[in-house]
Amino acid sequence: DAGITQSPRHKVTETGTPVTLRCHQTENHRYMYWYRQDPGHGLRLIHYSYGVKDTDKGEVSDGYSVSRSKTEDFLLTLESATSSQTSVYFCATTSRARGSSYEQYFGPGTRLTVT
């Protein structure tokens, strides 16, 4: 499995504060993704990256921004956290190399609570 770590693993923050979640991978995968998981919704894509400094929006991108300055790191920022952003956040990667299966490898998740 791809080596994907997320930090922090748990965070409690107050409404209106900025929050940054970090995803780090050791597999040199080109593509990286941020999802949020909520009951009844499965996983929904927030943002993704297809290379260093190349990012794009996903299905639920409002209130989130991302940055990727190195292949191995993908940051998700909540500029001003709201209670609706309380969720479990997953990072995922995939290589998309020729002949690959498009399988995404997931990090362990970050539980974020906004009070």
Next chain:
Amino acid sequence: AQTVTQSQPEMSVQEAETVTLSCTYDTSESNYYLFWYKQPPSRQMILVIRQEAYKQQNATENRFSVNFQKAAKSFSLKISDSQLGDTAMYFCAFMKHGPNNNDMRFGAGTRLTVKP
């Protein structure tokens, strides 16, 4: 946009028996991938099985197999000889084929409990 529907929010099965989880999807694409992911209480997302739409043969991985019905847009997961460790949330996922596509769509999940 593609949608994935898992109509069974919860299911249970006795240890050693067989259980089938349902998944349907909506797409106008002809070439795509389908996946089943398992999420145990540890929260880690684990790939169970994958299926390429252009392959007619159903994928199998040990005790896990799928029934892929392309015309019906159905992709069910069969777990044989259920084990206690199979207790988890199971997510069906769909992804279009193509280098510029990055949108994997997930169903809402089925919570499976294996009873001793």
